[in-house]
Ligand SMILES: Nc1nc2c(ncn2[C@@H]2O[C@H](COP(=O)(O)OP(=O)(O)OP(=O)(O)O)[C@@H](O)[C@H]2O)c(=O)[nH]1
């Protein structure tokens with residue numbers, strides 16, 4: 295997602311590398327940034343204001359020796375994007391007693407029903423609540439069934455009642471929730487192609503009868519400015535408390551994510567990043583800004599990993615890595631864990647330094663499936679000892695998996711390379727440990743990025759800046775055609791340097807206290 299915008303912004307910034315900050319550069323660059331945001335389908339008043347803010351911030355910056363225009367703009371744009379999309383707000387106004395009511399609204403096909411299911415899952419898993427889903431969409435005959443299927447999948451009760459109007463169904467649901475001891479009620483309402491009076495009237499009646507604690511507008515990020523315009527219309531008739539952006543995993547250009555908060559004045563609470571029920575993320579504007587600038591989102595990746603990855607299995611994996619007998623079978627189970635986290639494209643977009651390139655990579659989205667099918671058509675012995683896989687075995691495996699022989703060859707070659715890399719990898723427990731390591735590194739860096747008072751935007755060579763790629767990601771076997779791992783290009787200050795810097799800082803403070 296947002297690939298085009300990321301590419302444009304990273305291109306703008308890298309064109310400024312080594313250049314001095316002058317008024318001319320500032321003028322030219324803020325104009326280019328404006329164009330990039332408009333191409334991403336952000337709304338014009340938002341973009342104009344953004345351009346003005348970036349320009350003012352750039353003009354107000356004290357020119358520091360060693361900081362080039364690229365570094366400075368990266369920092370300014372990141373801060374302004376964070377501001378534009380913020381604040382961080384995924385709190386729910388829980389009722390002190392009785393069931394909290396959540397009303398979902400939005401246009402047809404925006405993802406309301408799916409998001410109801412995702413929220414039910416999120417409330418139960420993360421907030422330890424007992425949710426109830428309410429089928430108040432009586433427009434489409436299949437709508438109730440769709441919600442019931444979600445309820446069955448999640449093992450969450452679904453309330454519906456024939457012969458009632460949608461507001462009556464919602465009202466009846468309040469009583470049912472009390473009886474079934476559910477403490478959060480999610481109302482799935484009907485969508486319309488366009489905002490119309492009848493729809494708004496129905497939603498208002500539902501709101502009158504149920505007094506919702508949260509009223510969310512579900513906004514399809516793929517529809518860009520249109521989504522924002524309807525959000526505005528909804529927020530005029532209904533008292534919205536927040537927005538949920540869906541389909542951010544798709545080819546959304548970013549316009550909706552950039553403009554919806556500014557236009558409606560309502561915070562983006564959650565984002566939908568896939569069709570499955572676990573693909574709902576809390577919205578973090580700073581992480582989104584970082585992704586838009588191609589700087590990845592390691593913290594978000596770790597969050598997701600923590601939810602889906604089995605730590606016990608990872609601990610066992612670590613043992614194996616330490617003994618250096620990581621086999622293709624182990625690789626397969628790691629792969630399955632990765633698959634649980636999301637599509638390869640989406641995951642790679644979280645890796646610092648890769649954001650802008652993901653769209654150009656030759657990724658079809660089914661790489662993990664291909665690798666899985668190849669390993670599955672190997673015998674147990676072959677998975678344990680890949681070195682016994684000779685040419686005739688390779689042919690058999692390829693035929694069994696329905697893939698060309700080269701695919702098998704590539705996989706084995708890359709697996710061998712990866713085993714080599716695992717040697718350097720083994721101190722950290724598998725993928726999860728690696729990610730954790732990266733997060734710690736990133737957090738350490740973030741702290742550093744804000745030295746006493748934090749007045750200096752974009753210190754030279756600081757991580758998070760373009761080129762500051764923390765460490766090296768293992769190449770994923772089966773993934774050909776890409777630019778490869780980001781490598782070690784200018785990895786920011788080393789641990790030793792950071793320690794030294796902190797020590798100097800402590801001494802400096804001590805001295806100034808003595809004075
Ligand atoms: N890729 C992706 N697809 C999504 C996401 N959220 C919803 N969808 C898909 O969008 C389509 C519409 O979703 P629904 O939940 O039925 O939308 P709705 O708003 O309830 O639609 P109506 O009830 O007809 O108004 C479905 O195919 C969903 O799988 C998301 O975050 N990512």
Ligand SMILES: [Mg+2]
Pocket residue numbers: 406407408431437482483485
């Ligand atoms: Mg629906």
